[in-house]
Amino acid sequence: MAYSEQVIDHYENPRNVGKMNDSDDNVGTGMVGAPACGDVMRLQIKVSDEGIIEDAKFKTYGCGSAIASSSLVTEWVKGMSLDEAQELKNTTIAEELALPPVKIHCSVLAEDAIKAAVADYKDKRAKK
Amino acid sequence: MSADAAKALTFEFLSSLSAGYMMDITQNYFEFLALPVTYQLDLQSLSERNRELQKTLHPDRFAHLSDRERRLSVQYTAYLNEAVSTLKSPLTRAQYLLKMEGIDTFSETQVQLEPMFLMQQMELREGLESVREASDPDAVLLALQATVDGEMKALRSQFDGFYQQSTPTSLDAAAVCVRKMQFIDKLGREIEALEDQLFDE
Numbered sequence: 001m002a003y004s005e006q007v008i009d010h011y012e013n014p015r016n017v018g019k020m021n022d023s024d025d026n027v028g029t030g031m032v033g034a035p036a037c038g039d040v041m042r043l044q045i046k047v048s049d050e051g052i053i054e055d056a057k058f059k060t061y062g063c064g065s066a067i068a069s070s071s072l073v074t075e076w077v078k079g080m081s082l083d084e085a086q087e088l089k090n091t092t093i094a095e096e097l098a099l100p101p102v103k104i105h106c107s108v109l110a111e112d113a114i115k116a117a118v119a120d121y122k123d124k125r126a127k128k
Numbered sequence: 129m130s131a132d133a134a135k136a137l138t139f140e141f142l143s144s145l146s147a148g149y150m151m152d153i154t155q156n157y158f159e160f161l162a163l164p165v166t167y168q169l170d171l172q173s174l175s176e177r178n179r180e181l182q183k184t185l186h187p188d189r190f191a192h193l194s195d196r197e198r199r200l201s202v203q204y205t206a207y208l209n210e211a212v213s214t215l216k217s218p219l220t221r222a223q224y225l226l227k228m229e230g231i232d233t234f235s236e237t238q239v240q241l242e243p244m245f246l247m248q249q250m251e252l253r254e255g256l257e258s259v260r261e262a263s264d265p266d267a268v269l270l271a272l273q274a275t276v277d278g279e280m281k282a283l284r285s286q287f288d289g290f291y292q293q294s295t296p297t298s299l300d301a302a303a304v305c306v307r308k309m310q311f312i313d314k315l316g317r318e319i320e321a322l323e324d325q326l327f328d329e
Contacts, residue, residue, distance in 0.1 A: 031246040031247060031250065032241075033241050033249065035233070035236070035239060035241070035307040035308075035310040035311060036235060036236065036310065037314070038311050038313065038314025040246055040253060040311070042246075042250055059254075061250070061253040061257075
């Protein structure tokens with residue numbers, strides 16, 4: 001299958017690959033997976049006291065579209081508030097990356113990952 | 129249905145097909161192969177049944193018949209191949225059994241998985257990724273392969289237990305096993321691919 005230029009760019013130069021310390025109070029971690037293709041994705045955010053996402057990291061084991069989707073999300077959410085990040089839609093990701101219909105689920109995975117990261121962060125805070 | 133389907137699938141039956149009668153490939157794979165519907169499938173019986181039916185359906189036996197009959201034999205052969213490959217693999221066999229119970233795990237994309245399980249999968253993938261930098265890559269690969277084999281074996285036995293209970297709750301639990309198997313299966317294939325790469329270098 002032919003990948004779009006945007007996907008190839010993110011695939012070859014993924015932004016923000018890495019890992020944050022999950023035990024930090026200001027870090028939220030989202031772990032998601034797609035059984036059908038065996039893809040696993042970890043997306044983490046570092047949140048300021050003002051509720052702004054200061055940094056984001058990801059690690060994805062999957063196809064080019066899954067890597068590109070998560071890479072793009074980490075770029076986008078930096079500087080966003082938690083609410084803004086939570087409203088990120090997979091369709092916006094798919095559009096930006098020009099994903100073909102069979103790869104839409106990769107953008108869904110990235111949306112689920114950022115939602116899970118925000119939820120994890122809020123959970124941690126609520127427990128404090 | 130049992131051995132009858134097998135009997136029905138004879139050369140005589142196929143060659144006697146008349147216009148207007150469509151061949152019945154709506155039987156499930158187990159019926160089609162005259163095998164009991166079970167997860168603990170006897171693989172030897174499967175391959176024996178496959179051999180017999182491949183012989184029955186061999187194109188040479190249809191060469192003198194009409195286009196329509198030849199086309200049907202090709203159609204039947206395709207269904208046979210699909211049935212055999214699906215039932216042969218422990219993963220797709222489990223998926224197929226669930227599908228017969230109305231649970232489709234073949235194409236689902238939106239499912240919740242336990243974070244602990246995903247975390248473990250992440251670690252295993254990271255382990256595989258670092259194989260190239262390891263001082264003894266073969267040893268690391270072997271260890272990963274052993275983990276995959278062990279996990280797969282455990283999941284297969286869990287699946288079978290849940291599947292046999294056959295209640296809505298236990299079938300859901302069986303579906304969870306299948307989803308996990310899909311990740312382990314993928315990891316297994318990636319280990320193999322890396323093994324081949326390292327061997328070629």
